[in-house]
Amino acid sequence: MNLRLSALALLSTALPALAQEVNIYSHRQPELIQPLLDAFTAETGIKTNVAFVDKGMAERLQAEGDRSPADLVLTVDIARLTQVVEAGVIQPVQSDVLEANIPETLRDAGDQWFGLTARARIVYASKERVADGEVTTYEDLADPKWKGRICARSGLNDYNIALLSAIIAHHGEEEAKAWAEGVKANLARKPDGGDRDQIKAIAAGECDISIGNTYYLGQMLNNPEEVEAAGTVRPVFPVFTDGGTHLNISGVAMTKSAPNKESALKLMEWLSSDAAQKIYAETNHEYPVKPGVERSALVAGWGEFTADALALTEVAGHRAAALKIMEEINFDG
Known part of the structure; x- marks a missing residue:
């Protein structure tokens, strides 16, 4: 024993x-x-x-x-x-x-x-239907000129919550809520799918722009099954009106x-x-x-951008408020 x-x-x-x-x-x-x-x-x-x-x-x-x-x-x-x-x-x-x-x-x-x-959260823009310089800031996305032209994944998705959190950090909760309501009013369809699906929707003519992470576009451009759809969009690196591109x-x-x-x-x-x-x-x-x-080489070909200077920990600190806004306005409804 x-x-x-x-x-x-x-x-x-x-x-x-x-x-x-x-x-x-x-x-x-x-x-x-x-x-x-x-x-x-x-x-x-x-x-x-x-x-x-x-x-x-x-x-x-x-x-x-x-x-x-x-x-x-x-x-x-x-x-x-x-x-x-x-x-x-x-x-x-x-x-x-x-x-x-x-x-x-x-x-x-x-x-x-x-x-x-x-990764930068950027705008995917139709090469055919969106002119250069037509969208330059995140704030632009709430402009009525985009009514019926935006596709989006769920507003409750982590990436979109982080972007809204950054909007709150820059402009406060009241303006951030108005921005989210403006984007919702501009949606071409009910939020659905992931970032890749928004690119496919642009290729299908369902919308003209969407918000997505840079690396999804890069992956699609290197995927034989998705390269055709990805080739219909170009990456646009918007900035906050008082800052840089959301990272x-x-x-x-x-x-x-x-x-x-x-x-x-x-x-x-x-x-x-x-x-x-x-x-x-x-x-x-x-x-x-x-x-x-x-x-x-692909990403380098998209050029340089200025990352927003906000500390990521500060952005994360507004997550609860961003989530509350998305639920209050029923972004996905």
């Missing part, structure tokens, strides 16, 4: 040292991050396991507590990063590598989350429970490396956060 107990004790002691894997809860679609994870495993030998968690990530981690198998969370929006931090399910990470690779403005001051890629990030954070902390840190640091940032740029057409890493 004593021999058996001793053997079990030795085994339990050895397991952590042998664990060469990272468990990930991801808001990002698995196919978007798999090329990165495959490259990481090929380079390090560390296996990755991904669970796609579309909603309720913070609640899930809270419910699992110390028993959670998750080491890292990958998210698609600053507000979701803020949510997991505020839920108390994340631990700070001190890393010279992360600090060197990721600009201070794109990581948490308390080292609880780190931006991995950036958001994807990011990573380490869970408080992280059973494979050492391997998880290696993955976090690797995702900020030149190799990973290049994969993000070339495969997903996202903007690298590490200075010096080139954009994909």
Whole structure:
């Protein structure tokens, strides 16, 4: 009996040292991050396991507590990063590598989350039906001249909530509500689908413009099944009347429970490396956060833009108010 107990004790002691894997809860679609994870495993030998968690990530981690198998969370929006931090399910990470690779403005001051890629939320405009310079600001989208010409995904979508949060930060809740009502009044149809679907709707002549993330257009232009539709639109980088183009990030954070902390840190640091940032740029057409890493040729061809100077944490702080506005005006109704 004593021999058996001793053997079990030795085994339990050895397991952590042998664990060469990272468990990930991801808001990002698995196919978007798999090329990165495959490259990481090929380079390090560390296996990755991904669970796609579309909603309720913070609640899930809270419910699992110390028993959670998750080491890292990958998210698609600053507000979701803020949510997991505020839920108390994340631990700070001190890393010279992360600090060197990721600009201070794109990581948490308390080292609880780190931006991995950036994306601009822009206007997709019909090449045939929208003239150059016809839309220049986000505020323009509420102008009655666009009545019946705008397509949109749900107003409750994280990306649209983040944009409305930025409108609130710039102009206050009252003006932001009026703006959202103006955009709703200009819709050509009821909000439906994702950003890609809005491009397809423009190609089909259902509307002339829509709002979407830059990388979706890049992905469609490199997809033989979608390139024709994507070719009917051009990217327009609007600005706020008192600012720049709205930028958001994807990011990573380490869970408080992280059973494979050492391997998880290696993955976090690797995702900020030149190799990973290049994969993000070339495969997903996202903007690298590490200075010096080139954009994909396609994205670089869209030209330069001035990112809005608002701190992302400030934008995230208006999420609740933005969500309330979208529900009050029944944007999706």
